[in-house]
Amino acid sequence: MKDFHNSHETPTLAQCLAQAHALGMARLDAQMLLLHSLERPLHERAWLLANDTNLLSPAQLAAWNVALQRRLASEPVAYITGRKEFFGLTLAVDARVLDPRPDTETLVDWGLAVLPVSTSSATDSMPENSEPLRLLDLGTGSGAIALALQFARPDAHVWAVDVSESALVVARANAAQLKLPVKFIASDWFDRVSGVFDLIVSNPPYIADADPHLTALRHEPLQALTSGPDGLADLRRIVTGSLAHLASSGWLLLEHGFDQADTVRALLTQAGYTHVQSHNDLAGLARCSGGQKPPK
Ligand SMILES: C[S@@+](CC[C@H](N)C(=O)[O-])C[C@H]1O[C@@H](n2cnc3c(N)ncnc32)[C@H](O)[C@@H]1O
Incomplete structure (x- = not known):
């Protein structure tokens, strides 16, 4: 050559x-x-x-x-081009945020599926509610999930949380560029979040601190990837913390590792969620799990 x-x-x-x-x-x-x-x-x-x-x-x-x-x-293509397509939206992406993965669109699809078609028509999965829907994305990174939800549901009020101020700079710029009115909160999970939500979604860090696969991800922010010795520290906090921030019959939907579905479903069940289930990603792996807060 x-x-x-x-x-x-x-x-x-x-x-x-x-x-x-x-x-x-x-x-x-x-x-x-x-x-x-x-x-x-x-x-x-x-x-x-x-x-x-x-x-x-x-x-x-x-x-x-x-x-x-x-x-x-081994730098992600998205960091080199500075752009990534996610759910039909073009996002600006750089090393301050995780490179959004196509598999995460599975979580967005599931989130949209559990919401009523419009705020004036009820579905079996959620009761009728004349108030605007309130959606929360925990660990928003580039804003990918929150912006996709807001794009698909302009009638909803969407909030997005990240502990990383530099990630929020990227996410806010994407929201401004796409003219989507997502509201951003700098917070360690629920520390600065108030109110209740009809849907909470999260693709949190879920890789064990010593996982050998981390070497292949060395360009992405460590804070976006690792979560304690077993990779479950953040998932545990979100599963327990969400109960106080979900409306009655609201859903919590989580992305996790390919080998964590059984454990995450067990965490959800132990915490008291109902309709606990997993969904497959594009490769057919159970990479999302979620459950519903029981009705009062
Ligand atoms: C796996 S990335 C997901 C980013 C984006 N949601 C996506 O799917 O592309 C996890 C995100 O969670 C954020 N994060 C990590 N710990 C957090 C915490 N304690 N509170 C809030 N956000 C946190 C990271 O900064 C990172 O942006």
């Missing part, structure tokens, strides 16, 4: 993709990074194919080489 790094020639788009392939990079990642280097929208993969004999300019080649090196050092 020709190295264009120190060459005066510039490669074609096809040669860039072949270079990335030879270095073991996934095709989709390489296409996104190439579009980013060309300063084109990241969804224009068809354009790349149709124009694959185009030559890069020297500036584009410099950007491509930087992107390639960063990705080869």
